[in-house]
Amino acid sequence: MPELPEVETIRRGLAGLILKEKIERTEVLCAKSFRGEPVEGEILALRRRGKALLIDLAGGETLLIHLRMTGQLIFEAKGARRKEERFAAGHPNENFVAELPNKQTRVIFYLSNGTLYFNDQRKFGFIQRMKTAEVEKDGFIRRLAKEPWEMTGEELAAALVRHKKAAIKAVILDQEVMAGLGNIYADEALFRAGIHPERRAGGISLGETEKLLEAAKAVMEKSIELGGSTMRNYVKADGTRGNYLDLFAKVYGRDGEKCLECGAEIQKIKVGGRGTHFCPQCQRRKDD
Protein backbone atom coordinates (compact mmCIF):
# COMPACT_ATOMS: atom_id res chain seq x y z
CA MET A 1 0.00 0.00 0.00
CA PRO A 2 2.68 2.47 0.65
CA GLU A 3 3.19 4.38 -2.59
CA LEU A 4 5.89 6.80 -3.61
CA PRO A 5 4.90 9.61 -1.21
CA GLU A 6 4.90 7.24 1.77
CA VAL A 7 8.31 5.86 0.90
CA GLU A 8 9.67 9.36 0.35
CA THR A 9 8.24 10.39 3.72
CA ILE A 10 9.99 7.44 5.33
CA ARG A 11 13.24 8.26 3.57
CA ARG A 12 13.21 11.85 4.77
CA GLY A 13 12.10 10.96 8.27
CA LEU A 14 14.65 8.21 8.77
CA ALA A 15 17.43 10.30 7.23
CA GLY A 16 17.15 12.71 10.14
CA LEU A 17 17.26 9.86 12.63
CA ILE A 18 19.60 7.10 11.55
CA LEU A 19 22.09 8.57 9.08
CA LYS A 20 25.67 8.02 10.34
CA GLU A 21 24.34 5.64 12.99
CA LYS A 22 25.29 1.97 12.99
CA ILE A 23 23.32 -1.20 12.50
CA GLU A 24 24.78 -3.30 15.31
CA ARG A 25 22.62 -6.39 14.91
CA THR A 26 19.75 -7.62 12.78
CA GLU A 27 17.12 -10.01 14.02
CA VAL A 28 15.07 -11.79 11.35
CA LEU A 29 11.77 -13.07 12.74
CA CYS A 30 10.36 -14.15 9.38
CA ALA A 31 12.80 -15.70 6.92
CA LYS A 32 10.67 -14.76 3.92
CA SER A 33 10.96 -11.09 4.82
CA PHE A 34 14.75 -10.84 4.65
CA ARG A 35 16.68 -12.03 1.60
CA GLY A 36 20.36 -12.66 2.09
CA GLU A 37 22.54 -12.68 5.17
CA PRO A 38 22.03 -10.01 7.83
CA VAL A 39 24.55 -7.19 7.63
CA GLU A 40 26.03 -4.66 10.02
CA GLY A 41 27.65 -1.29 9.64
CA GLU A 42 27.33 2.46 9.36
CA ILE A 43 24.37 3.91 7.49
CA LEU A 44 25.79 6.14 4.77
CA ALA A 45 22.75 7.11 2.72
CA LEU A 46 19.01 6.67 2.31
CA ARG A 47 17.78 6.65 -1.27
CA ARG A 48 14.52 5.91 -3.02
CA ARG A 49 13.71 4.47 -6.43
CA GLY A 50 9.99 4.47 -7.12
CA LYS A 51 8.45 2.69 -4.15
CA ALA A 52 11.73 1.05 -3.14
CA LEU A 53 13.81 2.39 -0.26
CA LEU A 54 17.56 1.87 -0.39
CA ILE A 55 19.76 2.00 2.68
CA ASP A 56 23.45 2.18 1.78
CA LEU A 57 25.88 0.86 4.35
CA ALA A 58 29.62 1.11 4.79
CA GLY A 59 31.45 -1.69 3.02
CA GLY A 60 29.55 -1.38 -0.25
CA GLU A 61 26.41 -3.08 1.03
CA THR A 62 22.84 -1.94 0.46
CA LEU A 63 19.49 -2.95 1.89
CA LEU A 64 16.66 -2.69 -0.61
CA ILE A 65 13.34 -2.42 1.18
CA HIS A 66 9.99 -2.85 -0.52
CA LEU A 67 6.96 -2.41 1.72
CA ARG A 68 4.44 -3.70 -0.83
CA MET A 69 0.92 -3.70 0.63
CA THR A 70 1.30 -3.68 4.38
CA GLY A 71 4.91 -2.86 5.20
CA GLN A 72 5.79 -0.32 7.84
CA LEU A 73 9.01 1.04 9.30
CA ILE A 74 8.97 2.21 12.88
CA PHE A 75 11.95 3.77 14.62
CA GLU A 76 12.10 4.10 18.35
CA ALA A 77 15.02 6.07 19.77
CA LYS A 78 16.80 4.79 22.85
CA GLY A 79 15.19 6.31 25.91
CA ALA A 80 11.91 7.20 24.19
CA ARG A 81 9.24 7.45 26.86
CA ARG A 82 6.02 7.37 24.86
CA LYS A 83 5.05 5.37 21.79
CA GLU A 84 3.91 8.59 20.15
CA GLU A 85 7.54 9.69 20.11
CA ARG A 86 8.33 7.03 17.53
CA PHE A 87 8.81 7.82 13.90
CA ALA A 88 6.33 5.50 12.19
CA ALA A 89 5.33 5.46 8.55
CA GLY A 90 4.10 3.16 5.81
CA HIS A 91 0.92 1.11 6.13
CA PRO A 92 -1.06 3.05 8.73
CA ASN A 93 -2.47 0.94 11.55
CA GLU A 94 -2.31 0.41 15.28
CA ASN A 95 1.22 -0.97 15.05
CA PHE A 96 2.33 2.65 14.96
CA VAL A 97 1.54 2.81 18.68
CA ALA A 98 1.41 -0.89 19.59
CA GLU A 99 3.81 -2.81 21.78
CA LEU A 100 6.73 -3.92 19.58
CA PRO A 101 7.84 -6.36 18.51
CA ASN A 102 4.52 -8.09 17.90
CA LYS A 103 3.30 -10.89 15.65
CA GLN A 104 3.53 -8.68 12.56
CA THR A 105 7.15 -7.73 13.22
CA ARG A 106 9.33 -9.42 10.60
CA VAL A 107 12.76 -7.85 11.04
CA ILE A 108 14.36 -5.83 13.84
CA PHE A 109 17.44 -3.67 13.35
CA TYR A 110 19.28 -2.78 16.52
CA LEU A 111 20.96 0.55 15.85
CA SER A 112 23.48 2.52 17.86
CA ASN A 113 20.77 5.05 18.78
CA GLY A 114 17.56 3.03 18.77
CA THR A 115 15.55 0.24 17.22
CA LEU A 116 14.07 0.03 13.73
CA TYR A 117 11.15 -2.37 13.26
CA PHE A 118 10.01 -3.72 9.92
CA ASN A 119 6.40 -4.84 10.29
CA ASP A 120 4.43 -6.43 7.51
CA GLN A 121 1.07 -8.08 8.08
CA ARG A 122 0.77 -9.86 4.73
CA LYS A 123 4.47 -10.67 4.22
CA PHE A 124 4.44 -9.35 0.65
CA GLY A 125 7.15 -6.87 1.48
CA PHE A 126 10.81 -7.72 1.90
CA ILE A 127 14.26 -6.47 2.68
CA GLN A 128 17.00 -7.61 0.36
CA ARG A 129 20.71 -7.34 0.95
CA MET A 130 22.82 -6.63 -2.12
CA LYS A 131 26.06 -4.97 -3.15
CA THR A 132 25.61 -1.24 -3.62
CA ALA A 133 27.22 -1.61 -7.03
CA GLU A 134 24.63 -4.21 -8.00
CA VAL A 135 21.54 -2.18 -7.15
CA GLU A 136 21.02 -1.03 -10.72
CA LYS A 137 21.20 -4.65 -11.89
CA ASP A 138 18.36 -5.73 -9.62
CA GLY A 139 15.39 -6.91 -11.68
CA PHE A 140 12.86 -4.57 -10.08
CA ILE A 141 15.12 -1.49 -10.14
CA ARG A 142 16.32 -2.16 -13.67
CA ARG A 143 12.81 -2.32 -15.12
CA LEU A 144 11.50 0.74 -13.27
CA ALA A 145 10.31 3.53 -15.52
CA LYS A 146 11.07 7.17 -14.77
CA GLU A 147 9.20 8.98 -12.06
CA PRO A 148 6.59 11.49 -13.27
CA TRP A 149 8.92 14.42 -12.53
CA GLU A 150 11.58 13.07 -14.88
CA MET A 151 9.18 12.30 -17.70
CA THR A 152 7.64 14.31 -20.52
CA GLY A 153 4.10 13.93 -21.83
CA GLU A 154 5.52 12.47 -25.03
CA GLU A 155 7.42 9.83 -23.12
CA LEU A 156 4.35 8.80 -21.18
CA ALA A 157 2.30 8.80 -24.38
CA ALA A 158 4.85 6.46 -25.97
CA ALA A 159 4.43 4.06 -23.05
CA LEU A 160 0.63 4.22 -23.29
CA VAL A 161 0.76 3.23 -26.95
CA ARG A 162 2.49 0.01 -26.00
CA HIS A 163 -0.57 -0.91 -23.92
CA LYS A 164 -3.25 0.64 -26.09
CA LYS A 165 -5.93 -1.96 -25.40
CA ALA A 166 -5.56 -2.00 -21.61
CA ALA A 167 -7.48 0.21 -19.18
CA ILE A 168 -5.61 3.44 -18.47
CA LYS A 169 -5.83 2.82 -14.72
CA ALA A 170 -4.08 -0.54 -15.04
CA VAL A 171 -1.41 0.96 -17.28
CA ILE A 172 -0.41 3.81 -14.98
CA LEU A 173 -0.08 1.33 -12.11
CA ASP A 174 2.56 -0.49 -14.15
CA GLN A 175 5.91 0.52 -12.65
CA GLU A 176 7.53 -0.03 -16.06
CA VAL A 177 5.31 2.75 -17.44
CA MET A 178 5.67 5.29 -14.64
CA ALA A 179 7.38 4.76 -11.30
CA GLY A 180 5.69 5.48 -8.00
CA LEU A 181 1.95 5.54 -8.58
CA GLY A 182 -0.12 3.08 -6.59
CA ASN A 183 -3.82 2.46 -6.31
CA ILE A 184 -4.72 5.60 -4.36
CA TYR A 185 -2.75 8.12 -6.36
CA ALA A 186 -3.75 6.47 -9.65
CA ASP A 187 -7.41 7.07 -8.81
CA GLU A 188 -6.70 10.60 -7.61
CA ALA A 189 -4.61 11.49 -10.66
CA LEU A 190 -7.25 10.17 -13.07
CA PHE A 191 -9.93 12.18 -11.27
CA ARG A 192 -7.90 15.37 -11.45
CA ALA A 193 -7.20 14.77 -15.13
CA GLY A 194 -10.89 14.04 -15.82
CA ILE A 195 -10.15 10.61 -17.30
CA HIS A 196 -12.39 7.58 -16.81
CA PRO A 197 -10.26 4.74 -15.36
CA GLU A 198 -11.63 2.15 -17.82
CA ARG A 199 -10.77 4.05 -20.97
CA ARG A 200 -8.25 2.26 -23.15
CA ALA A 201 -4.78 3.72 -22.89
CA GLY A 202 -4.60 4.01 -26.67
CA GLY A 203 -7.55 6.41 -26.70
CA ILE A 204 -5.95 9.00 -24.41
CA SER A 205 -4.93 12.13 -26.32
CA LEU A 206 -1.55 13.79 -25.88
CA GLY A 207 -3.24 16.69 -24.13
CA GLU A 208 -4.92 14.33 -21.70
CA THR A 209 -1.68 12.45 -21.18
CA GLU A 210 0.06 15.68 -20.21
CA LYS A 211 -2.75 16.56 -17.87
CA LEU A 212 -2.53 13.10 -16.28
CA LEU A 213 1.20 13.47 -15.80
CA GLU A 214 0.75 16.86 -14.14
CA ALA A 215 -2.02 15.45 -11.95
CA ALA A 216 0.16 12.52 -10.86
CA LYS A 217 2.94 14.91 -9.87
CA ALA A 218 0.58 17.30 -8.10
CA VAL A 219 -1.22 14.70 -6.02
CA MET A 220 1.98 13.00 -4.93
CA GLU A 221 3.68 16.31 -4.13
CA LYS A 222 0.73 17.28 -2.00
CA SER A 223 0.88 13.98 -0.13
CA ILE A 224 4.62 14.29 0.50
CA GLU A 225 3.98 17.80 1.83
CA LEU A 226 1.35 16.42 4.19
CA GLY A 227 3.70 13.71 5.38
CA GLY A 228 2.24 10.64 3.67
CA SER A 229 0.79 8.15 6.12
CA THR A 230 2.73 8.67 9.33
CA MET A 231 2.25 8.72 13.04
CA ARG A 232 1.84 12.48 12.69
CA ASN A 233 -1.48 12.24 10.87
CA TYR A 234 -2.55 8.88 12.28
CA VAL A 235 -2.78 9.71 15.96
CA LYS A 236 -4.50 13.03 16.46
CA ALA A 237 -3.84 15.39 19.36
CA ASP A 238 -6.84 14.09 21.30
CA GLY A 239 -5.64 10.50 20.93
CA THR A 240 -8.25 9.49 18.34
CA ARG A 241 -7.24 8.01 15.01
CA GLY A 242 -7.12 10.17 11.92
CA ASN A 243 -7.26 9.17 8.30
CA TYR A 244 -4.64 10.86 6.17
CA LEU A 245 -6.80 10.25 3.09
CA ASP A 246 -9.14 12.94 4.39
CA LEU A 247 -6.34 15.43 3.81
CA PHE A 248 -6.29 15.12 0.05
CA ALA A 249 -8.40 12.24 -1.35
CA LYS A 250 -11.23 13.39 -3.61
CA VAL A 251 -12.32 9.95 -4.81
CA TYR A 252 -10.36 7.21 -3.06
CA GLY A 253 -12.47 5.65 -0.32
CA ARG A 254 -15.28 8.11 -1.00
CA ASP A 255 -17.61 5.77 -2.92
CA GLY A 256 -21.23 6.57 -2.14
CA GLU A 257 -20.33 10.14 -1.19
CA LYS A 258 -20.84 13.23 -3.29
CA CYS A 259 -18.18 14.43 -5.70
CA LEU A 260 -16.58 17.56 -4.28
CA GLU A 261 -16.58 19.15 -7.72
CA CYS A 262 -19.99 18.31 -9.18
CA GLY A 263 -22.05 16.58 -6.49
CA ALA A 264 -22.51 13.31 -8.41
CA GLU A 265 -22.13 10.09 -6.47
CA ILE A 266 -18.60 8.66 -6.44
CA GLN A 267 -18.61 5.12 -7.83
CA LYS A 268 -16.45 2.13 -6.99
CA ILE A 269 -15.69 -0.51 -9.60
CA LYS A 270 -12.95 -3.04 -10.25
CA VAL A 271 -10.33 -2.30 -12.87
CA GLY A 272 -7.41 -4.63 -13.43
CA GLY A 273 -8.37 -6.45 -10.26
CA ARG A 274 -8.04 -3.30 -8.15
CA GLY A 275 -10.70 -1.30 -6.37
CA THR A 276 -11.20 1.85 -8.42
CA HIS A 277 -12.98 5.05 -7.40
CA PHE A 278 -14.18 7.70 -9.81
CA CYS A 279 -16.78 10.35 -10.50
CA PRO A 280 -19.06 9.32 -13.39
CA GLN A 281 -19.76 12.97 -14.14
CA CYS A 282 -16.24 14.43 -14.05
CA GLN A 283 -14.63 11.37 -15.66
CA ARG A 284 -16.55 10.53 -18.80
CA ARG A 285 -15.87 7.55 -20.99
CA LYS A 286 -15.23 9.13 -24.35
CA ASP A 287 -14.17 6.09 -26.35
CA ASP A 288 -15.51 2.51 -26.55
Add this chain to the structure above:
DNA sequence: CTAGGATCCTGTCAGC
Protein backbone atom coordinates in the same frame (compact mmCIF):
# COMPACT_ATOMS: atom_id res chain seq x y z
C1' DC B 1 4.91 -8.83 -27.36
C1' DT B 2 0.41 -7.60 -24.57
C1' DA B 3 -3.79 -8.55 -21.59
C1' DG B 4 -5.95 -10.48 -17.86
C1' DG B 5 -6.29 -13.51 -14.10
C1' DA B 6 -4.30 -16.17 -10.23
C1' DT B 7 -1.14 -15.93 -6.62
C1' DC B 8 1.68 -14.77 -2.47
C1' DC B 9 -0.23 -13.89 3.11
C1' DT B 10 -2.85 -12.21 7.16
C1' DG B 11 -6.52 -9.72 9.01
C1' DT B 12 -10.96 -7.32 9.06
C1' DC B 13 -15.49 -6.51 7.95
C1' DA B 14 -20.24 -7.24 6.04
C1' DG B 15 -23.79 -10.41 5.69
C1' DC B 16 -26.12 -14.49 6.81
Add this chain to the structure above:
DNA sequence: TGCTGACAGGATCCTA
Protein backbone atom coordinates in the same frame (compact mmCIF):
# COMPACT_ATOMS: atom_id res chain seq x y z
C1' DT C 1 -21.76 -16.13 18.07
C1' DG C 2 -19.70 -18.36 14.23
C1' DC C 3 -19.10 -19.03 9.49
C1' DT C 4 -18.19 -17.37 4.64
C1' DG C 5 -16.70 -14.59 1.15
C1' DA C 6 -14.88 -10.27 -0.30
C1' DC C 7 -11.53 -7.16 0.07
C1' DA C 8 -7.03 -4.83 1.19
C1' DG C 9 -2.48 1.82 -0.93
C1' DG C 10 1.86 -4.37 -4.73
C1' DA C 11 4.15 -6.94 -7.96
C1' DT C 12 5.06 -11.31 -10.29
C1' DC C 13 4.00 -15.39 -12.65
C1' DC C 14 1.27 -17.95 -15.81
C1' DT C 15 -1.68 -18.61 -19.72
C1' DA C 16 -4.00 -17.29 -23.93
